[in-house]
Amino acid sequence: MLMFATPARAEDVGHKIIRLCAEGQSLSGYPPSAYAKALKEISPTTEEYSECGQLIRQAQAAAASGHGSAPASAAPVGAVQASPAEQQAIASAARSGSAPVEVNGQAIHPGVVHANVASALSTLPTPLLVLLAFVLACAVAFAGSAARKRFRGERSD
Secondary structure, X not given: OOOOOOOOOOXXXXXXXXXXXXXXXXXXXXXXXXXXXXXXXXXXXXXHHOOHHHHHHHHHHHHHXXXXXXXXXXXXXXXXXXXXXXXXXXXXXXXXXXXXXXXXXXXXXXXXXXXXHHHHHHOOOHHHHHHHHHHHHHHHHHHHHHHHHHHHHHOOO
């Protein structure tokens, strides 16, 4: 039987830079275009909850300036100027404030979470729903038993 080996797909340079950042490793040694690709590919969650976006921008600035030394850890080296598109997005967000935004013809109010009991229960795992049903059934049985004893005690035969 012949087995054909397929070469492993090379990891995308943008994803590699993001992975290195998440692992706290050095980001140096890449061209500015690789850092730009990483910034396009970084997830909003990673951007918001880690310093990777800032560290990648710092590494990009270092590579563009020819210094070649990028931040090696999550400790920020200094402020990095936001791109014109980022500055425009920040200014737009500041102008709009907490005004409602229209999405697909429906007004969305920032900070307002619409939740109802049905949606809250439908997101619970099945074992937890079974446990809640069991506890509720036990509570109803206990209340019924207590009520029965009370009414039997008040009745005079």
